[in-house]
Amino acid sequence: MQRPAPLRLLLLAVMAVLAGLFFAFDLEQYLTLDFIKAQQGDLAGQYNRHPVPMLLGYFALYVAVTALSLPGAVVMTLAGGAVFGFWPALLVVSFASTIGASLAFLxxxxxxxxxxxxxFGPRLQRINDGIAREGYFYLFTLRLVPAVPFFLINLGMGLTSLRVGTFYWVSxxxxxxxTAVFVNAGKELGKVESLSGILSPSLIVSFALLGIFPLATRKAVQWIRNRKAAEAHDDKEKRMAEHDYDLIVLGAGAAGLTVTAGAAQLGVKVLLVEREPLLGGDCLHNGCVPSKTLISSARVFHQMRNAPRWGLPQPEFATSESPVVDFSAVSARIRSVIADIQPHDSPERFRRLGAEVAFGDAAFMDANTIRIARQGEAHGAYRTVSAPRIVIATGSSPQVPPIPGLADVRFLTNKDIFALPALPESLIVLGGGPIAMEMAQAFRRLGSEVTVIQRSAQILSKEDKDMADIVQQAMQREGVRFMLNTAVRQVRYATCGTCTDAPPAHAGFAPQTAAAQSPESQVVGAQAVDPETSDSQSPSSPSPGVQSSGSQPSGSQTVGLQCGNGERPMIAVDIEQPNGMPHTLYADSLFVAMGRTPNVQGLQLEHAGVDYSAKGIAVDARMRTSRKHIFACGDVTGQYQFTHAAGYEGGIVLANAxxxxxxxxxxxxxxxxxxxxxxxxxIGMNEKTARARNIPYTVRTEPFSGNDRARAEGETEGMLKMLLDKRGKVLGVQIAGPHAGELxxxxxxxxxGGISLATLAGGIHPYPTLGEINKRAAGNLLGEKLFSNRVRGLLRLLFRYRGSAGMAS
Structure with a gap:
């Protein structure tokens, strides 16, 4: 980094003045052998009377002489041995000389x-490279040879990239x-006639050999390693010539496409293998893109129905009791958006980049060989390929919870909810995570009656409760019903009205297989309605959209959305709440969003020796699996299941592979x-994370109600929350409010980027924008320090300010 020129000139001037004064006043005469020998007795007497001040003064003077690269350090070393004795002098001189040398270095x-x-950068490149690799060996060798002027070493090494800490400890x-030789010689100062007499030729040669020996040994070891590396490289080249590709990527989602595009453009012979008929992964076809498209349609329809909030006339359909949304049209729009994006993720594009694209089911035969079952060909038609490096980016699939009866009904996941032929009149959502909440709100806004069943006491359980509650309360006001701390006991078909068991799944329905039942299968939710205290649970007074059934087993209570005429099978969900009372919910459709499962089945990872579990493939910080030439990234690792995280991890793999x-x-x-x-x-830590890590923190909040643009948009709900450590450093930020994802x-x-809050607060943000909430949050935090009593008192002292003009007389 370029240093400020005035500061450099100031330091240079100070050093020049000090050095000039040293020579102008002929202070060098006090650092000669003759002077020290003449004053030895007086100095020893002073040391006996005042040992500590003498040692401190000697230490400071020695540091100054070496830092300014002045002559006399050798004489001072001799004087130390003569006045203080061997061990005190050795200790003081050792540290003083190193500190002074480090100051000269800096x-x-x-x-x-x-x-x-x-x-001279290009000319010094080889020197810089050598210092980066073996700088400490070079410095150690030079330090062991006293014949080399140490001040030149200090100044020269300061011009290289050698780290300060390394310079210090090696010196x-x-x-x-x-130092020991000269201090010891100082004990016999009277016998020393000249400085050259201390260092005999044999002693200098001994020091030189002592310094050269470790470097020579290092060079010999390096030569042996280079020979072995060269032989290994030849073997590696031979093995690589036997492989079909430089890199094989399994999976064409965000992570796999990132690796493939980067590697292909860098000249790597790469094969991309995808089991689905289209590239793009879950995000493009069943996740991010279709869900955000659906959310957009639902938001527009919600605003249309609530037009009077913006001073507009109410549309006629807003008062209609029958469904008005043609979901097939909504689905068609979703498909069109996907189709618009698809060319960016098409095989043709990646082939133009230089990659080969193959479709089929991939499985490991060994650590370097992949078998691809070719799609569209006869059973048993396989293709075998190999590469020295392989990337697993096969993504994840919706997790099917082990709930009794779930496998016998047709339920929805993110794989099929966007292609429904019609809007369901009623929908039960199992799960309280992001996709569950997004779909629950979207379908409610489009006109479905929606009930969310959550096994814990909070939706969005990874978030702080106060922030998640903002979302839940908004959804409740729109009509979404939440049942928290609720266990799902069974899922089945039932005929509405009579609640008798319905036949098995419809013809053409493909029931999904649920895992074996386990304690973890409980789904819990606490916004239950107590049948003893709520009229809405009474058979004689059902709530709108809720039907009670008298044909339930004794002691149970049925709470269902309006079931219709009973001609088609409804899905019945038997639940149990903390009060132990069983209930039954009815709905046209059931959406299951209870986590994700990594796509590892069928890969035969054991053939490659890759460690994995039900949670995903284990990787290190470099995204390497237990086999270091095999990498894994994206959802398949089970770590951070976000598309942007998958893309980031793909970049990590690209750097390493x-x-x-x-x-x-x-x-x-x-x-x-x-x-x-x-x-x-x-972003960063929330309160739950900070508490789990035992990190002290404070909280600052900024409400959207104070943002003028939020007021203009009619979206004042929510807040920004900032977590700070005890030094005032930001630990994390959460935003619940309009366009929080953008903010x-x-x-x-x-x-x-390590930008300070002062820079954020001082930045100019357009007005009126939602983004001003970020500036205001930072500014309010800094304002607590700026507008303090201490600052006011200082200004009053400096400028004689007289205090507030608004105080009552």
């Missing part, structure tokens, strides 16, 4: 290194033998967002 670096590197150790650089993933400032209305976005992006730049 001064040279501060004043000259940028200029030298800018002017400390390397100068110790020479293609560039062979040891880049590690860092999720400290990984953002995420739930696209409900209001949205909920986060969090500024915090990605601020926190990820």
């Amino acid at each position: 001064a040279a670096r501060f004043m000259l290194r940028d200029w030298v590197q800018a002017r 400390q150790v390397g100068m110790l033998p020479g 293609v560039f062979r650089l040891p880049r590690k993933a860092d999720y400290t400032w990984l953002p995420w967002a739930t696209f409900t209305d209001p949205e909920l976005a986060s 969090i992006n500024e915090w990605v730049a601020v926190l990820g």
Whole structure:
């Protein structure tokens, strides 16, 4: 980094003045052998009377002489031995000389290194590379040879990239033998006639050999390693020539496409294998893109139905009791958006980039060989390919919870909910995560009666409760019913009205297989209605959209959405709440969103020796599996199941697998967002995370009600919450409010880029914008310090300000 020129000149001037004064006043005469020998007795007497001040003064003077590269350090070393004795002098001189040398090193670096590197950088490249690899060996060798002027070493090393800490400890150790020789010679100062008499030729040669020996040994070991590496490289080249590709990527979602595109453009022979008929992965076809398209349609329809809020006339359909949304048209719009994006993720594009694309089911035969079952060909038609490096990016699928009866009914997941032929009149949602909340609100806005069943006491359980509650309360006002702390006991078909068991799944329905029942199958929800206290649970007074059935077993209570005429089978969900009373919910459709399962089945990872579990493939920070040449990224690792995380991890794999650089993933400032209305976005730690890590924190909040643009848009619900550590450093930010997913992006730049809150608060934001809430949150935090009593008192002292003009007389 370029240093400020005035500061460099100031330091240079100070050093020049001090050195000039040293020579102008002929202070060098006090650092000669004759002077020290003449004053030895007086100095020893002073040391006996005042040992500590003498040692401190000697230490400070020695540091100054070496830091300014003045002559006399050798004489001072002799004087130390003569006055203080061997061990005290050795201790003081060892540290004083190293500290002084380090100051000279830093001064040279501060004043000259940028200029030298800018002017002679290309010529110094080999020196810089050598210092980066073996700088400590070079420095150690030079320090062991007292014949080399140490001030030149200090200044020269300051111009290189050698780390300060390395310079210090190597100097400390390397100068110790020479220091001991001179301190010991100082004990016999009367016998020393000249400085050259201390260092005999044999002693200098001994020091030189002592310094050269470790470097020579290092070079010999390096030569042996290079020979072995060369032989290994030849074997590797031979093996690579036997492989079909440089890199094989399994899976064409966000992670796999990132790796493939980057590797292909870098000249890597890469094969991309995808089991589905289209590239793009779950995000494009069953996740991010279709869900956000559906949310957009639902938001527009919701605004149309609530037009009077914006001073507009109420549409006629807003008062209609019958469904008015043609969901097939909504589905058609979703398909059109996917089709618009598909060319970017098409095989043709990746082939143009230089990759080969194959479709089929892939499985490992060994650690370097993949068998691909070719799609559209006869059973048993396989293709076998190999590569020295393989990337697993096969994504994840909806998790099917082990709930009794679930496998016998047709339920929806994100794989099929966007292609429904018609809008369901009623929908039960199992789960309280992001996709569950997004779909629950979207279908409610389009006209479905929606009930959410959540096994825990909070939706969006990874978020702080106060932020999740903002979302839940908004959805409740729109008519979404929540049943928290609720266990699902059974799912079945039932005929509405009589509640008799219905036949098995419809012809053409493909029931999905549920895992074996386990304790984890309980789904819990607490917004239950107590039949003893609520009229809405009484058979004689059902709530709108709720039907009670008298044909239930004794002691049970049925709570169902309006079932219709009983001609078609409804889905019945038997639940149990904390009060132990069983209930039954009815709905046309059941949406299951209770987590994701990594797609590892069929890969035969055991053939490659890759460690994995039900949670995903285990990887290190470089996205390497238990077999270091096999990488895994994206949802299949079970870590951060976001599309943007998958793309980021794909970049980590690209750095390690293609560039062979040891880049590690860092999720400290990984953002995420739930696209409900209001949205909920986060980055860094929230309160739950900070408490789990025992990190002290304070909280600052900023409500959207104070944002003028939010008022203009009629979206004042929600707030920004900032967590700070005890030093006032930001630990994390959560935003619940309009366009929170967009607003969090500024915090990605601020926190990820190390930008101060003062810079954020001082930045100019357009008015009126929602983004001003970020500036205001930072500004209010800084304002607590700026508008303090201490600052007011200081200004009153400096400028004689007289206090507030608005105080009552």
